[in-house]
Amino acid sequence: MSDYVVDESTIFETPLVELDLDIEADADVYAKVEWFNLYDAPHGGGSVKSRIAKGMLDGAEERGDLEPGVTVIEPTSGNTGSEIARLAAVRGYDVEIVMPDNAAGGKVEAVRDAGAEIHFVDANRGYDAVIERCEAIIAADPDAYFRPNQYENPDNPGTHERTTAREIYEATDGEVTHFVAGVGTGGTITGTGRGLTDLTDGAAEIVGFEPDEPLHAIDGLKYLKTGDHYHPDTYDESVLDRTAYVTTADAYDQARALRERYLDDAVPIADPGQHDEETIREHLRVDDQFVVGTSAGGGAAAVVGLDEAGELDDGDTVVFMLCDRGDKYADIPLWEEYL
Missing domain, CATH: 3.40.50.1100 (Rossmann fold)
Structure with a gap:
């Protein structure tokens, strides 16, 4: 065991960064950097x-x-x-x-x-x-x-409804038009979706995404398209306006595209949350590379898919989740060549 001491006060109020996904629409795309929950924990910080x-x-x-x-x-x-x-x-x-x-x-x-x-x-x-x-x-x-039971515990989506939704709404000055998140337990998309629907009076579009097939390599996500897989009680599809399906290849491609895009350029910080800029800059990268987890790549792919389908307009404000940092995946094909 390391000598790391857990500091629960670093949970919540994570930074929001602006990302260039090379989409056609003149929309603003932001992402919540969730490894800043317990950001100084070993093995990649915290996560969503x-x-x-x-x-x-x-x-x-x-x-x-x-x-x-x-x-x-x-x-x-x-x-x-x-x-x-x-x-x-x-x-x-x-x-x-x-x-x-x-x-x-x-x-x-x-x-x-x-x-x-x-x-x-x-x-x-x-x-x-x-x-x-x-x-x-x-x-x-x-x-x-x-057993806390993340798949049935209402505190799972409830936590996101109370915290994540409010953070996104306030950091975007109430201008969020689309929220995109992957479906694992369904807690993030369900809770944040409910919260943003209430805060925006239904103006924000809530988009969940799943892997496009049962055998996939997008960590933390579940294939629920057919009814023969375990369906978490914490996932309420009625909150969603649409569901997207993402391939593992697209998720990995988008994660690597983010690394390439910000090899030499700083990642713009739209809202620091509870952290100072020095802390954010120190923990945003690994080996001076902006590397994100597999589901974060999936979120970027889902946003790009919305744009390609003509679902994004000029002036829209899109937010998705960077659920964890890429160094948690240094031993898998996504990042094994880079870390």
Whole structure:
């Protein structure tokens, strides 16, 4: 374990940056840089999941659902696991994380660094097998475990509705016209979508995106297009105005395009959130490269797809999520040649 000390005050109020995606419409495109939640944590900082980890643990403790001596357990593809492990451990709980054995190395190391026990599941069995393994562990000793359950816990979308939506609305001076986010648990798109719909009186268009096929390599996202896959209770499609489908190749291409675009140019900071510019500049890049995670590339691809379909107009204000930083993926094809 590293000597990193979790500081929960760094969660929320993340920076908003302006990005050039080379689209036809004269629209402003912004992105929330979510690794600034717990930005100085080892193995890539925090992620968008830092928000819900805090929200779910806070809620459980306030309701008395989580008590001292209980082990916190959660199935995850990586980011939720590391963030729950970090926050639960600093609060004094033992943690066990169930994850597929092909999870990105940076995510695995982040979980290990937090001191959590990991149960690996053969990735070839699909993600539903990860959830089933977690349920089996709990069933063997129900009183010993507390599962935050990111797939059913209303504190997941509720946290985004209270925080992410407000941050985006205020940082864009209320001018956001499109919000784009990927679907994993559905918490980000559902909660932020609800919040922005309320704040803009329905003016903001809410766009969710999924991988275009079941076998994909866009970490954290779920293929839900057909009904034979686990559907999270935290995902409410009625909030969405449209759903886009993104290929792994397009997600990776857009992530690499961002790296190339900002190799020599600074990434413009539209709103610093709670951070000073020096901190943002220090943690925005890795090895002086602007590298983002796979789902962030997917978000950029979804925005480009909207533009290509003629869905964006001059003067629009589009916001999507940079869910995590690219150094969590240094061991996969996306960034293994660069980091």
